[in-house]
Amino acid sequence: MSENLAFDVDYWLPDPRLDGLVSGYHRYAVALPPGERHLDVFFPAWANMRFHVAGPHWRVRLGGDSFDVPPAALFGPTSRAGYSDGANGIVVGAGITPLGWYRLNRADAAAFSDRIAPLQELIGADAALLADAAQAPREDIKARFDAIFLRLLSRPRTDEARVAQVHRYLMEPVQGGVAEMASKLGLSHRTLNRIALAAFGFGPKLLVRRARFLRSLMALRGASAETWASRIESSYYDHSHFNRDAQEFLGMSPGAFLRLPKPLNEASARLRTQILGAPAQALLKPGLTRPA
Numbered sequence: 001m002s003e004n005l006a007f008d009v010d011y012w013l014p015d016p017r018l019d020g021l022v023s024g025y026h027r028y029a030v031a032l033p034p035g036e037r038h039l040d041v042f043f044p045a046w047a048n049m050r051f052h053v054a055g056p057h058w059r060v061r062l063g064g065d066s067f068d069v070p071p072a073a074l075f076g077p078t079s080r081a082g083y084s085d086g087a088n089g090i091v092v093g094a095g096i097t098p099l100g101w102y103r104l105n106r107a108d109a110a111a112f113s114d115r116i117a118p119l120q121e122l123i124g125a126d127a128a129l130l131a132d133a134a135q136a137p138r139e140d141i142k143a144r145f146d147a148i149f150l151r152l153l154s155r156p157r158t159d160e161a162r163v164a165q166v167h168r169y170l171m172e173p174v175q176g177g178v179a180e181m182a183s184k185l186g187l188s189h190r191t192l193n194r195i196a197l198a199a200f201g202f203g204p205k206l207l208v209r210r211a212r213f214l215r216s217l218m219a220l221r222g223a224s225a226e227t228w229a230s231r232i233e234s235s236y237y238d239h240s241h242f243n244r245d246a247q248e249f250l251g252m253s254p255g256a257f258l259r260l261p262k263p264l265n266e267a268s269a270r271l272r273t274q275i276l277g278a279p280a281q282a283l284l285k286p287g288l289t290r291p292a
Helices: 098-104 126-134 138-152 160-170 178-185 189-200 204-220 225-231 239-250 254-259 263-275
Strands: 006-012 022-031 038-042 047-054 059-062 065-068 072-075 082-086 089-096 116-118
Touching: 006 138, 006 263, 022 138, 022 263, 038 263, 047 126, 072 126, 089 098, 089 126, 089 138, 098 160, 098 189, 126 138, 160 178, 160 189, 160 204, 178 189, 178 204, 189 204, 204 225, 204 239, 204 254, 239 254
Parallel strands: none
Antiparallel strands: 006 022, 022 089, 038 082, 047 072, 047 089, 059 065, 059 082, 072 116
């Protein structure tokens, strides 16, 4: 990674009427000397729409798959960290919550999980309208995105209450497996699995594991290795259990990940916490939108 990296990060809260549907808007601007590349990381997350409005193409690796990111891209829900390789440029985006996905489109989120695809595959001609809004001056991006998303997300669906119920459950440390989750939510296993795949992109077991892992990983940032055992969630049997999850979700040990140079990721986590309320999109608590 270049030592001559300069960057700006912006986050904006959406219109209150989008609370619970859109997690936030973001803008990353990276400046590098000609010919140099920048490596960074995205945490496992819910879906995001991202628009590459300036600079050469960039690539993102998710597990064993690498993607050339389209100019108007859909980052589907991810169970793995995304490792980005780019150069100069500006990326503008919007995070879509599970409830937002469920309301936006009838396609199951599972069809796009751990994938990066052209955004028009999901929303058709509206992808071009959002891409145009992303080109606006920085101070106008939020208002233009708000106007489009308020239209796109204006029609509630049945079963939204159950989507919100599952999301709230995932945000709290819990003991027990999927059977206990279904029991506490008052859902059959079949209904729980259907909702999870449709709105969240993965089965309930993986969703619980991912949320637990991310909460534990965030608790380790800035902590000494000697205190890790007391910081990871108690539902981990031991540190080796946590390490196995790290290999699955990060592709490396937690220590190796935390030592990686990732200035944009770290600046983003700080600002996301300050503006939006959590260091990672997948840890943002569900908003106040009242489901149908």
